[in-house]
Amino acid sequence: MNVSDWTQVIVWIALVLVLGVVEVFTLDFIFLMLAAGAAGGLIAALIGAPWWLSAIIAAVLALLLLAVVRPRVLQALNRGADPHRTGVEGLVGMAGTVALAFTPSAPGQVRLANGETWSARFAPGAVDRTPPLGTRVVVESIEGSTAVVRIEQKAAQ
Numbered sequence: 001m002n003v004s005d006w007t008q009v010i011v012w013i014a015l016v017l018v019l020g021v022v023e024v025f026t027l028d029f030i031f032l033m034l035a036a037g038a039a040g041g042l043i044a045a046l047i048g049a050p051w052w053l054s055a056i057i058a059a060v061l062a063l064l065l066l067a068v069v070r071p072r073v074l075q076a077l078n079r080g081a082d083p084h085r086t087g088v089e090g091l092v093g094m095a096g097t098v099a100l101a102f103t104p105s106a107p108g109q110v111r112l113a114n115g116e117t118w119s120a121r122f123a124p125g126a127v128d129r130t131p132p133l134g135t136r137v138v139v140e141s142i143e144g145s146t147a148v149v150r151i152e153q154k155a156a157q
Contacts, residue, residue: 008051012042012058037062062081088142091118095152098135110137110149118147126150 019035041058063064084090092126095113102108107121122129123140128151131137 003050005045008045008054009042012038012045012054016042019079029073030066033065034062036065038040091116091139091142091147095137096147096149098131098133098136098137101133102130104129107146110139110147112139112147119145120147120149123148123150 015038016035020033023031025036027105037058037060040061043056044054044057045051091112091114096110096118098108099111099117100109102120102122107119109117110120111117118138120137131151137149138152139147139149141148
């Protein structure tokens with residue numbers, strides 16, 4: 001190998017390292033695939049391929065990895081993700097009980113299954129708008145800081 005071949009090898013090594021470091025900070029698997037493509041270019045250069053062939057091998061390998069491997073890696077990593085909704089979205093459908101009586105003119109409060117107490121009003125169309133304390137309710141939606149609830153229907157026996 002002559003000096004220009006060693007220069008090409010050093011450039012490929014530097015490119016693999018730089019792309020690898022950028023991947024560590026971004027964690028999106030794009031730069032990892034580009035680094036793997038550059039590693040392919042490095043291998044081609046070590047075998048003795050000219051610089052233009054090494055560049056083509058690196059580009060093709062990187063594109064192939066981006067198109068085929070990256071989507072599968074991302075899908076595999078999301079399999080273990082928590083499927084539960086969180087925040088306000090996680091409250092919709094949650095059961096609770098009436099904690100402060102509702103009156104026709106003022107909203108009441110409900111204590112949800114997660115232990116939180118929310119000011120609440122009944123959903124439009126609710127028949128009983130003044131249930132006694134302890135009545136089971138279900139959150140239909142959240143509007144601002146108010147839970148919109150309905151009385152929980154008993155399961156058919």
